[in-house]
Amino acid sequence: xxxxSQHPSWVIxxxxxxxxxxxxxxDFQATTMFWYRQFPKQSLMLMATSNEGSKATxxxxxxxxxxxxxxxxxxxxxxxxxSAHPEDSSFYICSARSEGADTGELFxxxxxxLTVL
Amino acid sequence: xQQVKQNSPSLSVQEGRISILNCDYTNSMFDYFLWYKKxxxxxxxxxxxxxxxxxxxEDGRFTVFLNKSAKHLSLHIVPSQPGDSAVYFCAAxxxxxxxxxxxxxxxxxxxxxx
Numbered sequence: 001x002x003x004x005s006q007h008p009s010w011v012i013x014x015x016x017x018x019x020x021x022x023x024x025x026x027d028f029q030a031t032t033m034f035w036y037r038q039f040p041k042q043s044l045m046l047m048a049t050s051n052e053g054s055k056a057t058x059x060x061x062x063x064x065x066x067x068x069x070x071x072x073x074x075x076x077x078x079x080x081x082x083s084a085h086p087e088d089s090s091f092y093i094c095s096a097r098s099e100g101a102d103t104g105e106l107f108x109x110x111x112x113x114l115t116v117l
Numbered sequence: 118x119q120q121v122k123q124n125s126p127s128l129s130v131q132e133g134r135i136s137i138l139n140c141d142y143t144n145s146m147f148d149y150f151l152w153y154k155k156x157x158x159x160x161x162x163x164x165x166x167x168x169x170x171x172x173x174x175e176d177g178r179f180t181v182f183l184n185k186s187a188k189h190l191s192l193h194i195v196p197s198q199p200g201d202s203a204v205y206f207c208a209a210x211x212x213x214x215x216x217x218x219x220x221x222x223x224x225x226x227x228x229x230x231x
Binding site: 004006009034036042043044045046049091093095106107108109110111113 | 153158159160161162163206218219220221222223224
């Protein structure tokens, strides 16, 4: 099946710093990618929809200035957590849909665990 | 407003028996439903899906049933194997509202005991 890769898989940073997470579709082009956040023992919460070549669409309650999303190419989307604080510590997952794939079938990255000290 | 709900946070079954995971939804615009399996510290893996025009879809040991009138779907795993132990997420989408955007349930931790 299609492969989506995230990097880094684990990052620890100091409070106030910014962290960038990359999401790549390795063997297909993705005009749309999605960023999710998962708290322990909770559901995956959609944060934003990343559209290649245009601005991301953020879900209600997600600060767009806090979570910067860039989708500069058909195979790469990045999520930058700016001025990270301990409450931003979470598991961030991206997903992408292969063009022509069945409705709703998304391929997920391995996830990136962010710990803010 | 939790539009997709998995009311059982955990389920424990014996190896070889059937595992039944349940999911309820409230949004009548959802027309495509999926089940994902997730191991700790990994991204979800697609398992099986069903369109609202069907009431059953089977793939090997996995069968998904959809009851549209009750807004309920279930995932049956038979026979269950220890390797099936994971968190299972139910997800829904609808072209009218979200295209490929998925709304996830809270997940059910399945433990299959040898």
